[in-house]
Amino acid sequence: MNRIKKLFQEKKNILSIYYTAGYPNLSDTIKIAEALQKSGADILEIGFPYSDPVADGPVIQASSKQALDQGMTLKVLFEQLKDLRKHVTIPVLLMGYVNPVLQFGVENFCKACAEAGVDGCIVPDLPMAEYEEFYQECFEKHNLSNVFLITPQTTEERIHKIDGLTNSFIYLLSSSATTGKNLEVGNTTEAYFSRIKAMNLKNPTMIGFGISDKQTFDKACSYGNGAIIGTAFVKAIADGNLEESISSFMKKFRD
Amino acid sequence: MKYKVNEKGYYGDFGGAYIPEMLYPNVEELRQNYLKIIADPEFQKEFHQLLKDYVGRPSPLYLAKRYSEKYGANIFLKREDLNHTGAHKINNTIGQILLAEKLGKKRIIAETGAGQHGVATATVCALRNLECVIYMGEVDIERQAPNVARMKMLGAKVVPASSGSKTLKDATNEAMRDWINNPVDTHYIIGSVVGPHPYPDMVAIFQSIISEETKKQLLEQTGSDQPDYVLACVGGGSNAMGMFYHFMDDEKVKLIAVEAAGKGVSSGFSAATTYLGKEGVLHGSRSILMQTEDGQVVEPHSVSAGLDYPGIGPQHAHLFKTGRGQYVSITDDESLEAGLLCTKLEGIIPAIESAHALAYLEKMEFKGGENVVVCLSGRGDKDLDTYIKYFNL
Numbered sequence: 038m039n040r041i042k043k044l045f046q047e048k049k050n051i052l053s054i055y056y057t058a059g060y061p062n063l064s065d066t067i068k069i070a071e072a073l074q075k076s077g078a079d080i081l082e083i084g085f086p087y088s089d090p091v092a093d094g095p096v097i098q099a100s101s102k103q104a105l106d107q108g109m110t111l112k113v114l115f116e117q118l119k120d121l122r123k124h125v126t127i128p129v130l131l132m133g134y135v136n137p138v139l140q141f142g143v144e145n146f147c148k149a150c151a152e153a154g155v156d157g158c159i160v161p162d163l164p165m166a167e168y169e170e171f172y173q174e175c176f177e178k179h180n181l182s183n184v185f186l187i188t189p190q191t192t193e194e195r196i197h198k199i200d201g202l203t204n205s206f207i208y209l210l211s212s213s214a215t216t217g218k219n220l221e222v223g224n225t226t227e228a229y230f231s232r233i234k235a236m237n238l239k240n241p242t243m244i245g246f247g248i249s250d251k252q253t254f255d256k257a258c259s260y261g262n263g264a265i266i267g268t269a270f271v272k273a274i275a276d277g278n279l280e281e282s283i284s285s286f287m288k289k290f291r292d
Numbered sequence: 293m294k295y296k297v298n299e300k301g302y303y304g305d306f307g308g309a310y311i312p313e314m315l316y317p318n319v320e321e322l323r324q325n326y327l328k329i330i331a332d333p334e335f336q337k338e339f340h341q342l343l344k345d346y347v348g349r350p351s352p353l354y355l356a357k358r359y360s361e362k363y364g365a366n367i368f369l370k371r372e373d374l375n376h377t378g379a380h381k382i383n384n385t386i387g388q389i390l391l392a393e394k395l396g397k398k399r400i401i402a403e404t405g406a407g408q409h410g411v412a413t414a415t416v417c418a419l420r421n422l423e424c425v426i427y428m429g430e431v432d433i434e435r436q437a438p439n440v441a442r443m444k445m446l447g448a449k450v451v452p453a454s455s456g457s458k459t460l461k462d463a464t465n466e467a468m469r470d471w472i473n474n475p476v477d478t479h480y481i482i483g484s485v486v487g488p489h490p491y492p493d494m495v496a497i498f499q500s501i502i503s504e505e506t507k508k509q510l511l512e513q514t515g516s517d518q519p520d521y522v523l524a525c526v527g528g529g530s531n532a533m534g535m536f537y538h539f540m541d542d543e544k545v546k547l548i549a550v551e552a553a554g555k556g557v558s559s560g561f562s563a564a565t566t567y568l569g570k571e572g573v574l575h576g577s578r579s580i581l582m583q584t585e586d587g588q589v590v591e592p593h594s595v596s597a598g599l600d601y602p603g604i605g606p607q608h609a610h611l612f613k614t615g616r617g618q619y620v621s622i623t624d625d626e627s628l629e630a631g632l633l634c635t636k637l638e639g640i641i642p643a644i645e646s647a648h649a650l651a652y653l654e655k656m657e658f659k660g661g662e663n664v665v666v667c668l669s670g671r672g673d674k675d676l677d678t679y680i681k682y683f684n685l
């Protein structure tokens with residue numbers, strides 16, 4: 038059974054943390070992974086940076102730019118992840134845009150992920166139709182899960198289709214927004230979360246975009262199987278001692 | 293038609309809709325409706341009425357006598373510079389604003405480089421009383437100041453894009469982010485034949501009026517609707533696609549697309565996409581773009597803001613790859629010289645974008661008597677500052 042499926046069977050209120058590889062320093066990638074696992078993260082989403090991240094707000098744009106300026110590339114990242122599984126045991130996803138994958142070569146990319154022990158990917162600008170036509174076969178060959186996003190505007194028909202293509206979890210966006218907007222759970226968001234919950238999807242759901250504190254995290258957990266935190270974490274590790282920043286950030290969620 | 297988009301949204305290997313899920317409902321709504329709406333006789337009537345009475349179409353096809361003498365061929369200029377707002381961009385914005393109304397949208401966003409598309413968008417928003425937000429790179433805001441003032445007078449909000457190279461690519465990123473954050477009542481009027489399917493096809497259809505008229509006018513003036521060459525500059529490629537559209541399937545007509553070489557294709561300051569680029573995905577479609585080995589988009593350079601873009605539309609990538617179109621490039625210096633030459637010979641101050649197409653005439657060899665049509669995509673008023681500085685006027 039894959040690591041992600043196992044996790045969802047064994048645990049509730051799952052906390053997944055996104056961070057940008059190569060930020061704040063080029064060589065922090067593994068250090069952050071270890072510190073996060075130690076302080077209670079359940080899933081790691083390691084972002085590989087892109088020059089034109091259209092789905093991201095200012096904080097992740099800036100961390101991506103800094104990482105690129107410091108020399109992060111997919112090649113460098115896979116080099117850093119060579120001994121990933123000696124350092125962490127929790128599920129790891131790579132998250133980034135499709136063009137770097139295309140240049141690396143889809144087959145090479147999937148192979149490198151599998152060799153490093155990466156469990157899956159989130160590629161926001163790779164839509165379902167393109168995934169099915171050009172990527173699915175290769176992902177499956179290397180046992181990589183592809184995580185799809187859904188928003189309040191995604192139709193039920195499409196959600197069912199996404200559910201059918203998924204074998205890990207579905208990424209539920211709290212609203213249609215770029216990363217870093219704060220989650221405001223009003224009546225419409227609650228209605229949307231309840232609607233998805235009532236669909237009884239075969240895959241678990243993780244709620245993301247705008248989760249920044251214990252309160253929004255708990256709210257998200259009451260509707261989904263857990264939540265994803267990105268911008269708030271990237272902000273928290275901008276400066277200061279890395280290990281300390283991470284452990285004090287994680288304490289807010291894991292007590 | 294051989295070079296047209298297929299039912300999956302591709303031109304050969306290029307095209308598609310590489311967009312985040314957040315944009316899917318809007319793009320899908322467009323995809324399902326654009327052909328139906330455009331084909332509706334009522335839409336057609338309103339579109340053509342506005343093109344005639346408001347834009348001033350048909351734009352003249354002018355046989356440039358002194359150019360013709362100089363080059364030994366019949367050089368025709370398709371005068372898109374005479375359109376209301378001074379460029380071809382308004383053909384597309386008129387079409388898209390009518391379409392946005394039919395889809396019930398209340399708010400319009402757009403990106404702009406030279407400011408011509410921004411002005412054309414702000415203009416139709418004033419005309420139809422719709423809210424308008426324009427994203428423009430900080431560098432472009434500085435070098436195209438008169439157009440910024442125009443947009444503001446027209447009631448648009450101009451938002452500076454301060455990421456990356458602070459030019460057209462970054463303005464496009466910001467517009468896409470706006471659309472993600474406003475998923476319900478907003479329509480994004482993309483200004484060129486780029487973006488996710490169906491944008492490249494939709495914009496090409498609206499710009500195809502250029503070659504539709506050219507064919508008729510050539511027939512009247514020369515007795516044949518078949519030129520030997522058509523030329524146009526390529527930023528994203530909308531004026532070129534409009535100029536090529538009705539000639540694409542006639543292999544006897546040679547299609548020449550002129551990119552911006554900037555300070556030279558090997559200088560590191562260039563926007564010659566087909567020369568420097570590789571296949572990849574940018575702004576929602578698979579095409580050719582300038583990028584690093586790692587797939588990071590490279591900052592382009594051109595003296596002309598409208599050509600300062602690291603990609604080209606997917607249909608151009610297809611015409612390039614199949615060899616149907618010839619893709620060439622012209623430097624900053626060559627284009628400015630050509631702009632001055634056009635002014636002196638024909639009394640027309642062209643946009644620096646259009647001057648790139650004119651500059652290529654200098655490099656062509658004619659037997660004599662060929663019919664050559666150059667798309668004069670816009671007028672040079674917005675570029676006077678650049679001309680003044682370059683020539684010490």
Ligand SMILES: Cc1ncc(COP(=O)(O)O)c(C=O)c1O
Pocket residue numbers: 379380405406407408409483484485525526527528529530531532597598599643645646669670671
């Ligand atoms: C006069 C003029 N020509 C050409 C262009 C380039 O755009 P496209 O390649 O889409 O025609 C622009 C863009 O701003 C323009 O203003």
